[in-house]
Amino acid sequence: MVSLAQVLWKIPLAFFGMLAGASIGREGPSVQVGAAVMLAWGDFWKRRGLQLRGFHANELIAAGAAGGLAAAFNAPLAGVIFAIEELGRGTVLRWQRLVLIGVLAAGFLVVAVQGNNPYFGTFGGAALAHGMLWWVLICAALNGALGGIFARLLGKGPAAMAPASWRAWIRAHPIWTAFAMGVALALIGLATAGSVYGTGYGAAADLLSGETQHALPAGFGLAKLAATVASYWAGIPGGIFTPALTTGAGIGHHIWELAGEGVDQRVLVLVSMAAFLAAATQAPLTASVVVMEMTGSQPMLFWLLVGSLLASGVSRQFCPQPFYHLAAGRFRRQAIVEAGRAARAGTSAP
Incomplete structure (x- = not known):
């Protein structure tokens, strides 16, 4: 999964996926490419007898992956928190200064090139x-429930969520499954005037500013959730962070519509973005810091943390295992099955 030759294909595939309208983000390939580059860099020096002191494979992968996230969102602190909270979960990582310096270096290089500008612009609410x-x-309860369902759908995959009589066919025909998911995504896009295509950056930025330039269709948040699930089930390589943030923004907008004009839409959208991302990943600290840095909303950090922690707790009632670890388990099981098939084919050969 972190072979440099393999993950470099992620960049053009993710680009063409977004060009075709898939509801994916660019942070997933950024994280994986960063991890692969750091691991390849360590192997390069190891082959020459100059193994980096204090750096093992886990530390290199963590530093590269977190650096990729920091670079994707122009959020250095979020990269550090992501490495500690998400990548360090279930593994033994020795958090030496060099690991943190590597993560911060990637983020600060992006700041030097692009400037210290929040991804979504500066938040103007209070x-x-x-x-x-x-x-x-x-916001936490609603986004926690929907985010938990979202994570469960992604983690289990189409075969596990389909009726029992369909599962064997889905596993045996991945191309047709991808085609069906593409048709479903196109239909969702037609029903929402194309608003669910791509990352959804424009819609989320408009909702955060409180000045929606283009009227969003009814049920935009739920439609974005469904479009992201369809894109993921189709096997298109891409991240879920930005689509999850857009989904949370849409849900926050729906809550504001029910609340009435007496409540600041921007506040509900901001809290819902962090809450849905926390529910989807069960990484509340990462979600809070990512949203804070992407929106320049440091004064709202306390409320982002409260909403994210509560949403993460609600999410566990629907998806007890964190999404990334659930997905990793699926990949491991698939690798074991394929290795077994290869071994049987080798023994049966004359």
């Missing part, structure tokens, strides 16, 4: 004067 806690609880 905490609500009355009832802020209640709105955070509502």
